[in-house]
Amino acid sequence: MFVLTPDVELLESQCKILLDFFGCGLIAPGAIETVYLSFCTPDRPSLWQKLFEVILRSGVTDFEIYQEDPSLDIRPSRSLQKRRRKTPELLYPSLTKFNPEAPFLLSPQVLPWTLDIINSSRLRALTLRCKQVKRIPWSLIVPLISVPTLRRFEIGGQINMLTLTDFLHNHPALEELFITADSDSELLSFRPTRLPPRHPSLLHLKTLHAPASYLIDLIGASIWGASASLTWLHILPDCHASYAFGPCVAHILSEVADMETLHTISVLVPPDVGQCTTQWCSLPVRSHPDAYARLGELTFSPVGDRDSYYVFSNTFMVC
Numbered sequence: 001m002f003v004l005t006p007d008v009e010l011l012e013s014q015c016k017i018l019l020d021f022f023g024c025g026l027i028a029p030g031a032i033e034t035v036y037l038s039f040c041t042p043d044r045p046s047l048w049q050k051l052f053e054v055i056l057r058s059g060v061t062d063f064e065i066y067q068e069d070p071s072l073d074i075r076p077s078r079s080l081q082k083r084r085r086k087t088p089e090l091l092y093p094s095l096t097k098f099n100p101e102a103p104f105l106l107s108p109q110v111l112p113w114t115l116d117i118i119n120s121s122r123l124r125a126l127t128l129r130c131k132q133v134k135r136i137p138w139s140l141i142v143p144l145i146s147v148p149t150l151r152r153f154e155i156g157g158q159i160n161m162l163t164l165t166d167f168l169h170n171h172p173a174l175e176e177l178f179i180t181a182d183s184d185s186e187l188l189s190f191r192p193t194r195l196p197p198r199h200p201s202l203l204h205l206k207t208l209h210a211p212a213s214y215l216i217d218l219i220g221a222s223i224w225g226a227s228a229s230l231t232w233l234h235i236l237p238d239c240h241a242s243y244a245f246g247p248c249v250a251h252i253l254s255e256v257a258d259m260e261t262l263h264t265i266s267v268l269v270p271p272d273v274g275q276c277t278t279q280w281c282s283l284p285v286r287s288h289p290d291a292y293a294r295l296g297e298l299t300f301s302p303v304g305d306r307d308s309y310y311v312f313s314n315t316f317m318v319c
Contacts, residue, residue: 067102
């Protein structure tokens with residue numbers, strides 16, 4: 001773990017120590033598996049890129065980069081689309097887990113280099129989020145990613161369903177999909193009469209963690225017995241208040257009743273639903289002897305800190 005100084009004068013000497021350490025040739029390939037690096041100033045981008053590259057070439061398998069300074073503006077150019085799905089040389093074969101949680105790595109100048117790291121590795125787990133910046137235009141960045149080995153993908157921020165669908169189509173080996181609660185699918189309302197069929201990605205996804213609007217589109221509406229491999233489902237509240245939580249949960253629970261491998265369902269409940277005084281969810285469970293065949297755990301938890309749990313209303317509990 002390296003936490004680098006915000007002092008510009010000392011920073012260069014710290015970077016030199018790290019460059020010497022990782023570039024000395026005395027470290028056996030793969031001897032260091034995980035590197036966690038936290039820095040502040042995005043100045044001297046060439047120095048940062050050189051440092052990150054030396055660390056990657058040492059054979060680390062898990063590289064996590066965090067930036068404490070959120071001052072960088074992120075506006076990827078649409079001209080990056082010209083790079084779409086090129087197959088680069090395999091430069092970092094040891095890297096299997098990458099978390100570039102730093103605005104610096106997503107800036108217009110550095111983003112092409114960051115994409116080359118992602119696309120020229122055998123990544124099995126990729127996390128794309130940046131808590132310092134509320135709305136990152138992932139819909140311009142995600143289409144440029146192509147990692148055939150990817151098994152786990154986590155994203156937080158603005159990404160539309162068209163982009164997500166395209167990504168899932170091009171990563172059929174993906175088994176775990178995590179979309180964080182602050183993500184925005186750009187779908188504004190739940191329309192039961194305009195639901196798509198079950199998404200093909202559910203044939204191979206085993207874990208699905210997402211806000212209701214994403215789940216509605218992925219789970220869709222299908223005839224009983226449509227194939228799916230889900231074993232774990234986590235339902236989150238949606239960003240938009242207009243995306244009614246109760247009807248969405250009712251639809252999702254009804255549509256997953258036929259999933260034969262589904263073992264765990266977890267629902268994160270917003271305060272206005274947990275404290276409701278009128279019926280919040282009417283579950284039209286499909287009448288079938290094998291409904292929820294292997295369901296072993298159903299959990300309802302309130303949104304917020306565990307130390308400030310509110311009590312669910314009687315109406316919520318009854319429903």
